Amino acid sequence: MIDRDPSPVPSVVEEDPGRDLVVELADVGRVHQEGAQAVHALKEVSLEIVAGELIAVMGPSGSGKSTLLNIVGGLDRATSGRVVVEGEPLDLLSPPRLAALRRRRVGYVFQDLNLIPSLTAVENVMLPRELDGVRTGKARKEALAVLGEIGVADLGDRFPDELSGGQRQRVAIARALVGERRLILADEPTGALDTATGDDILRLLRARADAGAAVLLVTHEPRYAGWADRVVFLRDGQIVDSATAGLVTAR
Amino acid sequence: MNTEYAYSVFMSIRHGLLALLSQGSRHGYQLRAEFEASTGATWPLNIGQVYTTLARMERDGLVEPGEQDEQGRIVYSITPDGATEVGRWFATPITQTERPRDELAIKLAMAVTTQDVDVAEVVQAQRTATMRTLQELTRSKRGLDSPLDVAQTLILDSKIFQAEAELRWLDHCEAVLSRRSLQHPQEEP
Numbered sequence: 001m002i003d004r005d006p007s008p009v010p011s012v013v014e015e016d017p018g019r020d021l022v023v024e025l026a027d028v029g030r031v032h033q034e035g036a037q038a039v040h041a042l043k044e045v046s047l048e049i050v051a052g053e054l055i056a057v058m059g060p061s062g063s064g065k066s067t068l069l070n071i072v073g074g075l076d077r078a079t080s081g082r083v084v085v086e087g088e089p090l091d092l093l094s095p096p097r098l099a100a101l102r103r104r105r106v107g108y109v110f111q112d113l114n115l116i117p118s119l120t121a122v123e124n125v126m127l128p129r130e131l132d133g134v135r136t137g138k139a140r141k142e143a144l145a146v147l148g149e150i151g152v153a154d155l156g157d158r159f160p161d162e163l164s165g166g167q168r169q170r171v172a173i174a175r176a177l178v179g180e181r182r183l184i185l186a187d188e189p190t191g192a193l194d195t196a197t198g199d200d201i202l203r204l205l206r207a208r209a210d211a212g213a214a215v216l217l218v219t220h221e222p223r224y225a226g227w228a229d230r231v232v233f234l235r236d237g238q239i240v241d242s243a244t245a246g247l248v249t250a251r
Numbered sequence: 252m253n254t255e256y257a258y259s260v261f262m263s264i265r266h267g268l269l270a271l272l273s274q275g276s277r278h279g280y281q282l283r284a285e286f287e288a289s290t291g292a293t294w295p296l297n298i299g300q301v302y303t304t305l306a307r308m309e310r311d312g313l314v315e316p317g318e319q320d321e322q323g324r325i326v327y328s329i330t331p332d333g334a335t336e337v338g339r340w341f342a343t344p345i346t347q348t349e350r351p352r353d354e355l356a357i358k359l360a361m362a363v364t365t366q367d368v369d370v371a372e373v374v375q376a377q378r379t380a381t382m383r384t385l386q387e388l389t390r391s392k393r394g395l396d397s398p399l400d401v402a403q404t405l406i407l408d409s410k411i412f413q414a415e416a417e418l419r420w421l422d423h424c425e426a427v428l429s430r431r432s433l434q435h436p437q438e439e440p
């Protein structure tokens with residue numbers, strides 16, 4: 001809160017190239033109806049993410065971290081409040097336009113991976129690009145490049161069930177990073193990895209943020225949250241606090 | 252380092268006693284017994300330490316001596332300045348990077364036994380402060396050229412591990428404390 005832009009004139013925010021808003025959540029709530037009981041997965045969550053920012057979300061199990069990510073990624077809908085991604089209010093988008101926004105702009109690493117078992121590693125990574133209409137040859141080249149960045153270039157032709165848990169994790173991350181993603185959402189992307197490999201993943205996410213992407217990362221590991229510009233703490237569906245790294249470096 | 256440690260334990264004892272006095276007036280032996288009970292006897296106190304600390308706090312206007320009880324023991328009460336000081340202690344995260352973790356443990360132990368203090372808030376304030384430290388350390392480490400700055404990198408790593416351990420420990424404290432409050436919902440003072 002204290003680290004917010006101290007400028008007294010809020011209207012300049014839109015024009016300031018240093019504050020290129022990618023995600024804007026205002027008083028977002030998500031209620032699940034469980035019979036007569038209402039489960040408040042998120043309560044009045046407000047959060048802004050600008051291009052170039054890496055934000056980590058921490059909190060106990062069941063505190064709403066995945067729900068937050070799903071809502072930002074348009075995979076789940078808020079029951080109250082406003083969700084704007086890349087200037088588009090998600091609740092006003094038709095399903096096909098929402099799907100297109102997700103495919104082109106958003107890279108997503110799920111908590112439970114979701115690699116397609118009948119496709120090889122490289123085909124899994126190519127898939128979102130092909131869905132975007134990128135030619136097979138180009139998509140393959142891009143996919144191999146990202147797999148290389150992440151240290152699994154030689155595993156491209158294997159199927160998911162021929163990979164270790166950690167290797168599958170890396171392929172899933174490659175899939176989220178391929179193409180020009182403006183927004184990268186990662187739910188426990190370091191889950192099955194040892195610390196050195198986890199650090200490599202964070203270095204990659206950090207590099208994407210430094211290159212102008214907005215990155216939202218859910219993690220239980222303080223060491224990975226340490227890479228973030230801002231760490232948001234969730235409890236019972238609410239943001240209870242946030243830690244901002246010292247002075248924001250001038251870009 | 253050692254004197255710093257001694258100083259910090261001394262300050263924690265001072266604040267711990269003050270927190271107990273914020274619950275009501277007490278004499279020295281009571282304070283000693285309750286302090287040891289709150290901290291699980293991890294920080295044994297001798298009665299001399301208690302009275303020296305009380306005398307200094309009296310000098311600083313944080314406590315005041317009252318009447319003697321039947322056995323001739325002086326009962327101490329907290330002053331408004333003392334109450335302010337306790338509130339400040341609970342609200343302020345510990346920020347030295349080289350701090351002994353004991354001070355934090357004393358603080359949390361006292362927070363549990365002090366009414367009107369939200370332990371979750373004390374834990375969260377510390378968590379945020381420690382996370383900020385971890386962010387800074389990670390940032391410094393990113394700026395290093397690790398093959399060249401081996402010593403620097405290792406020192407930073409050691410501090411990163413310390414901050415991580417502390418954050419994990421805070422999660423653990425919170426889990427233990429919330430389980431405890433479920434088991435003893437309205438434990439009386």
Ligand SMILES: Nc1ncnc2c1ncn2[C@@H]1O[C@H](COP(=O)(O)OP(=O)(O)OP(=O)(O)O)[C@@H](O)[C@H]1O
Pocket residue numbers: 032033034039040041059060061062063064065066067068111
């Ligand atoms: N479809 C659903 N129906 C009912 N309740 C749900 C549903 N999805 C999530 N919830 C509830 O919403 C809350 C938040 O869940 P969420 O998956 O966001 O937690 P989380 O912070 O990601 O936890 P974890 O660290 O275990 O992954 C939980 O109480 C969960 O049980």
Ligand SMILES: [Mg+2]
Pocket residue numbers: 065066067111187
């Ligand atoms: Mg989750």
